[in-house]
Amino acid sequence: MTDTTGRRWHDMGGLDAGPLDPAEHDFALWEKRVDALMVLASAKGLFTVDGLRRALEDMGEEAFESMSYYERWIASVNQNLLEAGVYSIEELGARMEDISKRGTTYSEAANG
Amino acid sequence: MADRVRVRAMMPPGHVRTPAYLRGKTGIIERSLGDYPNPEQLAYRQRAEPRALYRVRFSMAEIWGAAAENPDDTLDAEIFAHWLEPLES
Amino acid sequence: MPHDHTDHLSPSGHPFRPDNDAPLTYWQVMEIAIRELLIVKGITTAADIAAQIDAMDARSPADGAKVVARAWTDPAFKARLLANGSAASREMGFDIGSLRLIVVENTPHIHNVIVCTLCSCYPRNLLGLPPDWYKTRAYRSRVVREPRKVLAEFGLVLPDSIRIRVHDSTADMRYIVLPARPAGTEELSEADLADLVTRDAMIGTGLPKAAA
Structure with a gap:
């Protein structure tokens, strides 16, 4: 995630890369909710956009290549909220376990 | 700040907003933007000190040398004062 | 629930992606859990x-297009837009929050293009969320080193006589391009002009549509 000069993976300006892929997608409800949670939690002073970026950067290049944009975002939002002490790992784990039992689709698990 | 500046070439780890491809490169101040909280402190939940922020303009020739696609094209980026070394013009 | 999404329509009336009903993922579970915890904790x-x-759904490139069309028809507004x-x-009524917007103007000799090489900073409070390609390695890596090749991949080939100015959104500012008003549009209304202004024209990877 850091090359021998100290350059970090996300700092990609000027590096070689392939052709542009112009494909676009509409955002899913859960992705829009991640975006909204980031905006609302940072507006409450629970973390900053730089805190969000810092956690995204620290996740490393593998996350960039293997996770979608809002998957990385919710992971970073979580990292920042844990650091802020908003909830504990135990609380999060218990609730995620409960949610997983609600159904097999996002709609079922989110109750809408 | 001088009109001509060089971006510091240091490569510390951590969250910084100065792109690697501009480090060590010389440009001119395009405009002064005022003071903004230092992102290198904000990122780690520290109290962030205000730091002067500038837009710096670089020629593509300066950044990429002979590999520049068109040497007269330019690139502007926002760089905080603590990443800039004033140069005599 | 004060806001019921079970009809599978977004608040703006567009259908959500079908993966709303695809198998539940770990990260979706995390989103639900965090959202519920933030609500429970007040x-x-x-x-x-x-x-x-x-x-966020209400923001779209159409907002930026209205700003551009106003600048094309009102020289005093254009001067204010370029200054701030x-x-x-905000003067036009757009709720852009804390967005600090710098407008860069295309001229017969200068073409501007916007990028964020370090992440994906974008004038989202005016234009809405960025397109997927804006966030890709290909765009972020290449447009600062070979903007002409990248623009050509978008179908925009610029002569060497036009200088390109790339703007890397590295800190607190966000950018839109004020494209040049297309020729032959002298008779068009401000609303008709806005219809010519595409999102890509405001990022700099395209030009406004030609007059019909």
Whole structure:
């Protein structure tokens, strides 16, 4: 995630890369909710956009290549909220376990 | 700040907003933007000190040398004062 | 629930992607859990979250297009827009939050293009969320080193006589391009002009549509 000069993976300006892929997608409800949670939690002073970026950067290049944009975002939002002490790992784990039992689709698990 | 500046070439780890491809490169101040909280402190939940922020303009020739696609094209980026070394013009 | 999404329509009336009903993922579970915890702890409410989604859905490149069309038809507004993009956008009634907007003008000799090489900073409070390609390695890596090749891949081939100015959004500013008004549009209304202004024209990877 850091090359021998100290350059970090996300700092990609000027590096070689392939052709542009112009494909676009509409955002899913859960992705829009991640975006909204980031905006609302940072507006409450629970973390900053730089805190969000810092956690995204620290996740490393593998996350960039293997996770979608809002998957990385919710992971970073979580990292920042844990650091802020908003909830504990135990609380999060218990609730995620409960949610997983609600159904097999996002709609079922989110109750809408 | 001088009109001509060089971006510091240091490569510390951590969250910084100065792109690697501009480090060590010389440009001119395009405009002064005022003071903004230092992102290198904000990122780690520290109290962030205000730091002067500038837009710096670089020629593509300066950044990429002979590999520049068109040497007269330019690139502007926002760089905080603590990443800039004033140069005599 | 004050805001019921079970009809599978977004607040703006568009269908959500079908993966709303695809198998539940670990990260979706995390989103639900965090959202519920923030509500339980009184940090936010379901209504606040729905309102924030509505606000983001309501933003689109059409907003930026109206700003551009106003600048094309009102020289005094254009001067204010170039001096302070945020104030001029607010003057038109757009809720851009804390967006600090710098507007860069294309001329017969200069073409501007916007990028964020370090992440994906974008004038989202005016134009809405960025397109996928704006966030890709290909765009972020290449447009600062070979902007002409990248623009050509978007179908925009510029002569060497036009200088390209790339703007890397590295800190607190966000950018839109004020493209040049297309030829032959002298008779068009401000609303008709806005219809010519595409999102890509405001990022700099395209030009406005030609007059019909």
